[in-house]
Amino acid sequence: MAEEKTKSQRIQRIVLIGSLALNLLIIGVATGVALNGGKPGAGQRFDLTVNPLTRAMEGARSDAVRDALRNSGAFERDDRSDMRRDMNALLATLRADEFDEVAFRTVLMRQRDRFRTGQETVLGAVSAQIDDMSAGERAAFADRLEEQMRRAPRARQ
Structure with a gap:
């Protein structure tokens, strides 16, 4: 019985870690698209947990x-190469016969630290822009933010 519980916990842990890796991959792709300009003429969007604010x-x-x-130095070309290298390391860890949780977590923490720098930059820039707004501009911004939040996918039940 204890062996089944341990096996179930291990499977849950692997699924959770795989989900986290997938989320990091999606954030990396979104950041790459934003920094590479997306489609010509399309507005820039940043999906760094402040997505509604930036939109x-x-x-x-x-x-x-x-x-x-862009000017912060976050997500420079070398960072994108490092992110790609880290994602390949995560994939290799997942595909290994024996799962090395320490190696996997080390890579995830490196990725997290890299993304945190970009998030802090965006949050600072958004805050500075809001601080510079008049009361009327802030109210209009709040209306647009509310609209962005309405467009967000519904939470799972």
Whole structure:
């Protein structure tokens, strides 16, 4: 009985870690698209956990947030190469006969630290833009933010 419980816990842990890896991959892809410009003429979007905030920004304020991220040095070409290398290391760890949780977590923590730098930059830039807004601009921003939140996928029940 205890052996079945341990096996079940191990499977759950592997599924959880795999899910986290997939989430990091999606964030990496979204960041790459944002930094590479996306489609010509398309607005820049950052999916760094502040997605509704950045989408609610308009015009020059949106440009300022994007430029702050680009100028911060976060996600430089070397960082993107390192992210790709780390994702390959995660895949190799998952495919190994024996799962090395320590190696897997080490790579995930490196990825997390890399993304945290970008998130902090975006949050700082968004805060600075909001601080510079008049009361009327903040109210209009709040309306756009509320609209972005309505468009978000519904939470699972």
